[in-house]
Amino acid sequence: xxxxxxxxxxxxxxxxxxxxxxxxxxxxxxxxxxxxxxxxxxxxxxxxxxxxxxxxxxxxxxxxxxxxxxxxxxxxxxxxxxxxxxxxxxxxxxxxxxxxxxxxxxxxxxxxxxxxxxxxxxxxxxxxxxxxxxxxxxxxxxxxxxxxxxxxxxxxxxxxxxxxxxxxxxxxxxxxxxxxxxxxxxxxxxxxxxxxxxxxxxxxxxxxxxxxxxxxxxxxxxxxxxxxxxxxxxxxxxxxxxxxxxxxxxxxx
Numbered sequence: 001x002x003x004x005x006x007x008x009x010x011x012x013x014x015x016x017x018x019x020x021x022x023x024x025x026x027x028x029x030x031x032x033x034x035x036x037x038x039x040x041x042x043x044x045x046x047x048x049x050x051x052x053x054x055x056x057x058x059x060x061x062x063x064x065x066x067x068x069x070x071x072x073x074x075x076x077x078x079x080x081x082x083x084x085x086x087x088x089x090x091x092x093x094x095x096x097x098x099x100x101x102x103x104x105x106x107x108x109x110x111x112x113x114x115x116x117x118x119x120x121x122x123x124x125x126x127x128x129x130x131x132x133x134x135x136x137x138x139x140x141x142x143x144x145x146x147x148x149x150x151x152x153x154x155x156x157x158x159x160x161x162x163x164x165x166x167x168x169x170x171x172x173x174x175x176x177x178x179x180x181x182x183x184x185x186x187x188x189x190x191x192x193x194x195x196x197x198x199x200x201x202x203x204x205x206x207x208x209x210x211x212x213x214x215x216x217x218x219x220x221x222x223x224x225x226x227x228x229x230x231x232x233x234x235x236x237x238x239x240x241x242x243x244x245x246x247x248x249x250x251x252x253x
Contacts (some may be wrong), residue, residue: 005164005202005241006221006252007031008144010113011071012050012062013041013227021226028249029235030222031251032060034144035099036109037092040066040074047099053194055105060251062144063096065089066113074114080127085116086133093137109163110134111144112151120154121146121177125188127154135160142252147217148176148207152174163220163252164194166201168194168238170207171230176217191233198222202247220252249253 010026012035013020020041027033033054036042042050054061066074068088080088093110100107108191112120112130120127127150130145135158149162149215155162168189171179180185201207202222206214222242224235239249 002248003202004248004250005219005242006031006060007224007235007236007242007249008034008062008111008165008221009224009231010034010036011224011226012046012064013023014046015041015043015070016188020132022232023050023226024053025232026224026226026235027057027059029239030059030224031249032062034064034098034109034223036064036066036113037095039068039092040070040113044099047096048103049071051100051103051105055100055103060108061096061100061105062109062111062212063107064111064113065116067090067116074116077115077119082129085126086129089130089133090137093134093141095208097138105180107138109139109142109144111165117146117151118178121149121151123151124154126141127151128158131155131158144221146178147175147219148215154208160229164218165221166198166207166219167223167225169223169225169234170196173209174209174211176203176209176214176215178209185210186226189228190231191230192238194234197238199241199245199247201240202242203245
């Protein structure tokens with residue numbers, strides 16, 4: 001059986017004159033793009049440019065909604081009523097769909113960002129509220145979920161199409177959640193090490209945590225964070241490592 005996996009990156013995070021990441025270079029390596037929708041990062045011009053390049057490169061376009069928190073880059077935990085969260089998701093997904101359509105493409109998937117995603121990984125009701133909102137806008141959208149968490153459970157319970165995601169540049173706790181960014185070693189900067197661990201996880205069909213625990217899961221896509229200074233090098237190394245190991249890198253279906 002031939003293994004295949006998608007390679008995605010979070011991007012579209014520049015704001016006005018302040019650049020963030022190397023989106024154009026990343027879009028030459030990855031097969032899916034999660035584009036910020038203006039709440040935690042990004043703006044209309046950045047969305048338009050990023051999506052146009054993604055469409056030109058035949059990269060799958062996804063909406064990447066987060067908390068309304070530009071100053072904190074969406075990485076601060078916020079207590080927001082679920083009804084409001086649902087409307088925030090709908091609002092951001094609507095913007096992404098409009099910009100992608102104008103660029104000649106379409107939004108294939110949705111992935112929650114930052115603290116919103118981390119909190120929903122632990123809170124089934126919160127995950128369900130966000131995903132139900134997205135499905136009300138587009139019943140066929142693919143939900144990109146952090147594998148083996150409440151996000152995957154919510155997607156299953158809603159009967160949605162979903163893609164299981166693991167992270168190339170983040171360390172894992174034994175419950176399949178991500179190690180807090182404030183902890184040493186939480187963010188991985190070594191491209192060769194990132195590639196090596198992704199090959200091991202894809203071949204094992206499991207998340208391998210910092211303690212060495214294997215959490216069996218379907219793996220559909222691998223993420224590289226676009227704001228990581230080493231993002232392009234990491235993405236290239238991960239793709240090269242996977243292909244050298246006989247794993248096909250292609251857009252998930």
